[in-house]
Amino acid sequence: MSAKIIDGKAFAANVRAQVAAHVARLKEVNGLTPGLAVVLVGEDPASQVYVKNKGIQTREVGMNSYEHKLSAETSEADLLALIAKLNADPAVHGILVQLPLPKHLDSDLVINSIDPAKDVDGFHISNVGLLGTGQKAMVPCTPLGCLMMLRDHLGSLSGLNAVVVGRSNIVGKPMAQLLLGDSCTVTIAHSRTKDLAEVCRRADILVAAVGRPEMIPGDWVKPGATVIDVGINRIERDGKGKLVGDVHFESAVAVAGAITPVPGGVGPMTIACLLANTLTACCRAHGLAEPEGLTA
Ligand SMILES: NC(=O)C1=CN([C@@H]2O[C@H](COP(=O)(O)OP(=O)(O)OC[C@H]3O[C@@H](n4cnc5c(N)ncnc54)[C@H](OP(=O)(O)O)[C@@H]3O)[C@@H](O)[C@H]2O)C=CC1
Numbered sequence: 001m002s003a004k005i006i007d008g009k010a011f012a013a014n015v016r017a018q019v020a021a022h023v024a025r026l027k028e029v030n031g032l033t034p035g036l037a038v039v040l041v042g043e044d045p046a047s048q049v050y051v052k053n054k055g056i057q058t059r060e061v062g063m064n065s066y067e068h069k070l071s072a073e074t075s076e077a078d079l080l081a082l083i084a085k086l087n088a089d090p091a092v093h094g095i096l097v098q099l100p101l102p103k104h105l106d107s108d109l110v111i112n113s114i115d116p117a118k119d120v121d122g123f124h125i126s127n128v129g130l131l132g133t134g135q136k137a138m139v140p141c142t143p144l145g146c147l148m149m150l151r152d153h154l155g156s157l158s159g160l161n162a163v164v165v166g167r168s169n170i171v172g173k174p175m176a177q178l179l180l181g182d183s184c185t186v187t188i189a190h191s192r193t194k195d196l197a198e199v200c201r202r203a204d205i206l207v208a209a210v211g212r213p214e215m216i217p218g219d220w221v222k223p224g225a226t227v228i229d230v231g232i233n234r235i236e237r238d239g240k241g242k243l244v245g246d247v248h249f250e251s252a253v254a255v256a257g258a259i260t261p262v263p264g265g266v267g268p269m270t271i272a273c274l275l276a277n278t279l280t281a282c283c284r285a286h287g288l289a290e291p292e293g294l295t296a
């Protein structure tokens with residue numbers, strides 16, 4: 001038996017179509033156009049590609065995209081001044097500061113200077129606290145995309161054993177909160193976890209967010225489990241550059257019930273959820289009904 005492949009690319013196209021339809025209505029009925037500002041500091045090539053893709057997809061769904069590219073030497077004061085300006089700009093409903101930032105900048109300070117209502121990444125401490133207490137928040141895009149795919153595939157997640165490998169603030173921890181919110185029994189594993197293989201084998205839902213190419217082999221996967229591979233790792237194979245996840249796909253696909261591929265799994269959903277969050281932020285800012293099915 002081979003696992004069902006969860007097509008994140010197709011799923012994301014569907015989410016973007018829903019966002020586009022809602023944006024068109026907002027324009028027609030309310031005369032509003034949601035706007036997303038993306039701030040990139042430095043010249044990291046991978047980040048430049050992501051930011052460019054975000055800009056293209058933002059315009060495709062009918063939103064305004066504002067791109068701010070700053071030099072790697074930008075001072076903290078200048079970056080904070082730009083964020084203050086974006087916070088005060090009524091045309092900007094969402095603000096994303098691409099991470100990681102250059103080392104001389106304090107990313108916690110920078111993120112916490114974003115207006116929480118415009119924090120479409122869901123990284124501000126207010127949004128982290130709201131999510132952790134089950135209140136209405138802006139939810140981080142990558143975990144939100146994973147949750148949408150899990151609900152679509154499994155229906156109810158209630159009572160299932162979920163294991164999240166990775167405890168970062170941007171993926172692992174918020175993912176665990178969302179799974180807990182859907183009544184999973186949640187285990188968060190990390191680099192100090194004892195017998196990770198055994199922990200993973202208990203998972204009905206296994207989420208890998210580690211950043212180590214193909215580290216989770218098929219024999220760590222419970223037969224029939226749903227595997228969500230968040231990892232994006234660029235490797236060299238047969239003299240060619242290749243993108244692989246944190247899960248060893250070929251061996252896991254033979255055991256799992258369903259699995260997301262890399263590329264074409266979680267990645268496209270992350271950008272689709274960023275657009276969904278920007279739409280949600282715009283609706284909330286204007287006291288309008290929120291899009292259904294696009295929030296946690
Ligand atoms: N698809 C998408 O849209 C996105 C993909 N990513 C990708 O997801 C991956 C994770 O990203 P991110 O969360 O930012 O990464 P971080 O480096 O911030 O966190 C990695 C986590 O993995 C844990 N870890 C490291 N080595 C091991 C190990 N041998 N065994 C068990 N756990 C381990 C670390 O544990 P400890 O805390 O103990 O150090 C840490 O908690 C990356 O490949 C990244 O590129 C990220 C964001 C979005």
Ligand SMILES: Nc1nc(=O)c2c([nH]1)NC[C@@H]1CN(c3ccc(C(=O)N[C@@H](CCC(=O)O)C(=O)O)cc3)C=[N+]21
Nearest residue numbers: 096097098099100121232263264265266267268270271
């Ligand atoms: N403030 C902030 N928010 C983020 O959400 C954020 C960030 N910083 N920094 C970097 C990570 C990484 N990330 C990805 C988004 C899309 C793909 C994606 O679309 N991947 C495609 C492949 C793209 C390719 O070919 O390179 C896929 O998996 O199919 C991947 C990774 C968002 N991140």
